[in-house]
Amino acid sequence: MFEFLFKYRPVLFREGEFTFLTPWPVGVLLAAGLVLAAVAVVTYRGAGRKTSAVDRGILSGLRLTALAVLLFALLQPTLVLDSVVEQRNFVGVLLDDSRSMTLPAETDGTRADFVRSTFGAEGSDLVDDLGERFSLRYFRFGSEVSRVESADALGFDATRTDVTSALDRAREGLSSVPLSGLVVVSDGAGNDGAAVEEALVPLQAASIPVYTIALGAETLEPDIQVDRVELPRTVLRGSDIVVDVPVTQRGFDRRTVTLIVEDGPRRLAEVPVEFEGDGETVLARARFTLDETGPRSVRFRIPPEEGEAVARNNARELLLEVRDDNEKILFFEGEPRPEVRFLRRAIWGDDNLQVVLLQRTADAKYIRIDVDDGEELQTGFPRSREELFRYRAVVLGTVEASYFTPDQLDMLADFVSVRGGGLLLLGGRRSFSEGGFQGTALEDVMPVVLGPPEDPREAFTQVRVQPTPAGRAHPVSNIGEAIFPPEAVVREDLDPEDPWSTLPYLHTRNRILETKPGATTLLSGETPDGTERVVLASHRYGRGKAIAFAVDDSWTWQMHATVGVEDQRHERFWSQLLRWLVEDVAQPVRVTPERERVEAGETVPIVAEVLDSAYIEVNAANVMATVTSPSGLVTEQPLAWTIEEDGVYRGAVDLNEPGVHTIEVRAAQADEELGSSAAFVQVGASDEEYFDASRRTASLRRLAEVTGGRFYTPETVDQLPEDLRFTGAGVTLREERDLWDMPIVLILLLGLIGAEWGYRRLRGMI
Amino acid sequence: MRRLPAGVTWPIGLAAAAAVGSASAVLALGAPRAQDASRPRSTFDRPPVTIRGAAVEPDGYDGTFEFVRVRFGSANLSFTRRMGGEWAHDYPRADREIIAVLNEVTNMRPRPDGYRVLRMDDPEIFNFPVIYLVEIGFWRPSEVEVTALRDYIRKGGFLIVDDFRGGQLPNLMRIMNQVAPGLEVLEVPDDHLVFDSFFRIEEPRSLPTHPVYGQLSPVYLGLFEDNDPNGRLLAIFNYDNDLAEWWETFSTGYYPIDITNEAFKFGVNYIVYAHTH
Structure with a gap:
């Protein structure tokens, strides 16, 4: 309809520039118009007594409007367009070669069928139209990008859709020729939205419009x-x-x-x-x-x-x-209390957890248990970063803040934020606010908000502990089933299947009511007065994590008369909690592959972070990546310091065999071994392309609109050749298109004159 | 809440002073401690699980360490010096004194009145991880008591048996055979950690028995996890020995202070060991 009324499609008005090309001076035309307008008004003023003032106003208005339309046409309105010079410009056609293209199209056949039939060697109306005006260059893209002659070369078996690289490659590959635009034919599935945004910037800078042809249905069902x-x-x-x-x-x-x-x-x-x-x-x-x-x-x-x-x-x-490592955890407890005995008992026999106990029994008097040698913790709590950072996690029992020097408190904070260790803070009369931790470096590390300190004896209260919704989705709440002694009677309104509902109540002296922003409460406790307390909460702090467990006597879950001897809830809780505490704790040397799943033959960039025993970045290390393939083939690849970032080394490894490859990175400085760590990469076909494989209309539309191109579906794509003519990119000619003969002008003119005549007739003036 | 007067100088090792009770403490023998009126009862009226109808939340419990003595009905009441039976020997002075020493030399900070008496078949006893029992030769535990003690030890509770000698040993053996059929009563080696958990006690056997006890040579027996004498101790039995006698008579000044100090060291070590191992 628009094209019928206005002679051209909207895109031409959007791309073109509007102007008047009349050879007569505008002043003369305006003067003539004013004279005619005055005549029209005067004519109706003398229309006699038969007409009212309203009639004269309406009739004058209609006539003046008709005169204005006529004047507009006489001014020779023109659309000035930059149209491409035929066969002097190039268009890059980027064809999606990924697996998702084998999924159904919106109507018949698959998405790949559309690509083959439209862009195949046999050609199509669309390609013929495009070919008449442009030189076409085809690219296939999936995990990688390459030039092809036509869509016939596509196998539709790529396991990833890297449209970002495709746009970059096509732009660079066609940078030496006049480029009118890029056409992306894809379903958009498997694309990384954030990465696409990055690719848009150079396209916008080079004024290269991207035209997207979106394939597939909006929803896949069932x-x-x-x-x-x-x-x-x-x-x-x-x-x-x-x-x-x-x-x-x-x-x-x-x-x-x-x-x-x-x-x-x-x-x-x-x-x-x-x-x-x-x-x-x-x-x-x-x-x-x-x-x-x-x-x-x-x-x-x-x-x-x-x-x-x-x-x-x-x-x-x-x-x-x-x-199957031995994770070394330092447990520093400020006073002898059952929590220590029962925590150690809970993980007794767990070969993966070594809890080294530093138990203060009196002022400056300690017991050390499960230390590796006589020197470990000989002078009490560690005084150097090297000494503290050798542990993977620290459990801090009820120890007052004044026990620590400011350096030790800073060191504990760094243990979490820099070393990436786990810190578990237990409740007690010398813990949290009651231990005077407000304003210390450790307060920042805590996941909970400290209130004013209270008299620990007065604040002592029961808490009924329950997992929060977040807690129920966490391994720490997976404590197994309740086993009761023979004489136990479970309250009838409780679910015996819920192991938490039948646990004995615990006690706390630490009034912790809220967590810090970003922290997660996993266990909460209701007190007899109905207050909700935070019992177990955690958050990430720098590289590590901090957990608060603000109760005094979790050992009751083991010892209480209502808990059966065979009940394992206490053991499982502590085992899960300590395993979580040491989970993903950073090593001094850490390797991260850019991708964990690739296709055979792909090159995987790897990044290694190298720190010394005090967790300070090392720049002059010898860093070597050893890749072991599934068949046992070993290759080595040195990694180089990036210079931009301290302690960061980069390299890339080629992975060819299907299966899991082990990438072990070792770092050394002079004769000193700094450490090693391993990562794993799976090589093989991925089904990633089949997820969220419906048409990504929004991202493809955005890609087009941001770069000045247009978005099409197979139903509207026939407009593409015409639209490409007026992108303004490439070698263009200035083209003037008359607008005075638009049907809308004639329709308006006839309509206005007819309306005037009809009104006069209606009012009996003729 | 009962408070004991402080101010008596404490001559033991690290200690400088200790709060020592006089005879002013009043406690009904054989009865559970009266409820602490200053602390409101829990408003959690209906606990999730009950044992024999009991909520098993001890009255006056405040989470600090309490010295819990096991009361039992004696089969031979004629021997008793007090109304309650053999379980009460040296009670309550010995209990008060060991609490005062713990408060003074360690940083456990128990309340001065932090001692109570409970029967073995009282479910409340499971709220206290260390229990103390004397004159075991006179104990004829019921089936329920045997089961309770078995569960107590299996769950991780620590039992200290004191003040028994001579012919009482077979009864201990019989009871332990019922309580822990798979475990043997073994001698505790002199270099066991229990003798080095707070004080280093070089020669445990050198502690003389109290003059009222006779000329005996103490023997330290115990139940060990997996019957390993170097392993974790589950219960300790002071055979031919009576530590509490020394503790009880400390403030009388009748007996040598250095020997009394040694006796306190055993008590402190047992309790610290029970909290850490």
Whole structure:
């Protein structure tokens, strides 16, 4: 309709410049117009008694408007456009070669079918139109980008859609020729939005418009998808892992399916998942334990239901490392109390946790238990960073702040923020506010807000401890089932299946009511007066984590008369808490591959951070990456200091064999070994492309609009050749297009004159 | 809350002074401690789990260490010096004195009145991780008491048995055989950590028995985890020995102070060990 009325499509008005080309002086035309207008008005003034003032006003207005339209046409309105010179410009056509293109298109066939039929060697109307005006250059893009002759060269088997690199490569590859624009043909699936934003800047700077042709349906239905799952990078052998697996579905509402968790052939867990409304995400909570050490590939899958649009987005696979290390934890306790005995008892026999106890029994009098040698902790709490930083975590019992020197408090804060260790702060009469920690460096580290100190004896109160919703999704709340003594009677309104509801009440002397911003409360406690206390809370602090456990006597969960002898809730709680405390604690040397899953033959950039024993960055180290392939082939690759960042070394490794590769990085300075760490990369085809594989209209539209291009679907793409003519990019000619003969001008003119005549007739003037 | 007068000079090792009670403390023998009126009772009226209808939250409990003596019904009341039976030997002075010493030499900071008496079959006893029992030769535990003591030790509680000699040993053996069938009563080595947990006691056997006890050579027996005499101690038995006698008579001035000090060292070590190992 727009094109019918205005002669041209809107894009021409957007791209063009509007002007009047009349050879007559504008002043003369305006004067003539005014004269005619005056005549018209005067004419109607003398229309006699038959007309009222309203009639004369309306009729004058209609006639004046008609005169204005006529004057507009006489001024020769013109649209000035920069149109490309035919066959002098290039257009880059970027074809998505990824696996998601094999999924259904919006109407018939697959997305790949559209690409083949439109951009294949046989050609199509669209390509013919484009080819008449432009020289076309084709690129295929997936994980990598390369030039192709046509879409016939595409296999649609890439496991990633790297549109950012594709845009960069095409821009650079066509930088020496006049470029009218880039055409991206894709479904948008598998793209990294943030990275695409980065690619837009050079395109905008070079004034290269991007035209996007979006393929696929907006929604895939019916379909079940296992969404992104988060797992820790490393866990200790035997640690409980609790994962909330988000599952989205369309077309299967109210149905119950089973989520299966597997480690290779070993089934770890099965979780029933009950779907709610269409499009809603439900969380399936899976709990499992990994006992085999080394890199483990954990798979979360839902067997495909009949008729699913995409079956390959029903499974996620993640790598994590199961370690069998001895994690050394320093437990400093300020007074003999049962919490110490029962904590140690809870992890008795756990070969992965070495709790070194420094027990102050009187002023300047200590017991050391489980130390490695006679010198360890000989003078009490560590006085140097090297001495403290050798531990992976610190548990601070009830020790007053004044015990520590300011340096020791700073060191403890650095232990968390710089060394990346775990710090667990226990409740007690010398803890938190009651221990005088307000205003110290350690207060900043704490995840909780300290209130004014209280008399610890007066503040002593019961708390009924329960996990918060966040706590229930955390391994620390996975304490196993309750076992009661034979004479126990459980309150009838409690759920005996909920192990937390039947735990004995604990006690606290520390009134902690709120956490700091960003901290998470995992356990809360209700006091007899109805106040809600923070019992267990944590947050990230710098590289490490700090946890507050603000109760006095968790040992009651072990010893209480209402707890059965075989009950393991206390043991499991402490085991989970301490394992979490040392989870993902940084090493002096840390290696991070840029990607953890690649295709065979890909090069993986790796970054290593190298610190000394005091966790200060080392710039002049010899850093070597040793890559061990699944078949045992070992290659070495030195890493070089980046110069821009202290202690950061970079390099890249080529991975060719399918399977899990181990990348071990060792660092040394002179003759001193600084440390080593390992990371794992899985080589093999990924199903990532099948997730969220519906058409990404928003991101493709944004890509077009930000660069000055246009967004198309297969239904509207026939406008592309015409639109490309007026991008203004490349070799162009200035073109003038008349607008005086637009149908709208004639329609308006005739309409106004006709309206005047009709009104006069209506009023009996003719 | 009962408070004891302070000010008596304490001559032991590190200690300078200790609060020592006189006979002013009044406690009904054999009865649980009266409720501390200054502390409101819990408003948690309905605990999640009860044992024999009891909420098992001890009256006056404030989380500090309390010296808990096990009361039992004696089979031979004629021997008793007090109304309550053999369990009460040296009570309450010995209990008060060891609490005062703990308060003075360690930083455990128990209340001066931090001692109480409980029966082994009282579920409240599980709120206290260390219990003390004397004259075990006179104890004929019921089935419930045996089960309770077995559970107490298996859960991690620590038992100190004192003041028994000669013919009482077979009864201890019989009871322990019932309580911990898989464990043997073994001699505690002189170099065990229990003798080095606070004070270093070089020669545990050199402590003479109290004059009222007779000329005996003390023997330290115990139950060990996995029957390993160098391993974790679950219970300790002062055979042919009566530490509490020394503790009780400390403030009388009748007996040598250095020997009394040695006796206190054992008590402190046992309790510190029980909290840390």
